Ligand code: SF4
């Protein structure tokens with residue numbers, strides 16, 4: 001068994017869990033959007049669960065159904081970091097900057113509502 005970090009950690013990363021882990025098996029780099037538990041090093045002590053402010057950490061068998069994919073993702077991170085990062089981005093697309101018109105689905109943002117006449121067209125005088 002192992003403990004697993006799940007989706008609520010994404011883009012939070014306050015690292016309270018790292019400070020309490022007795023075997024230093026919770027890892028990340030600045031390129032990561034979440035932290036990952038090495039399943040080969042975790043000793044199942046549960047010390048990291050309560051300090052997490054967003055309840056992201058579960059024993060693998062207690063993960064909510066919709067979070068079970070993170071067992072595989074935590075494990076994958078220690079074999080292929082880029083692949084794990086891509087899985088996280090697929091599940092939780094990165095937030096877009098407000099001035100970026102391209103939406104998460106790749107489409108363009110809608111233009112503002114028409115103002116009554118086309119751009120470049122002189123208003124009609126009555
Ligand atoms: S369960 Fe214990 S050993 Fe495993 S990640 Fe949490 S604090 Fe570390």
Ligand code: SF4
Pocket residue numbers: 005008009010012013014015016017018035051052053054055056057
């Ligand atoms: S304490 Fe929770 S939110 Fe913070 S880094 Fe650890 S798992 Fe992520």
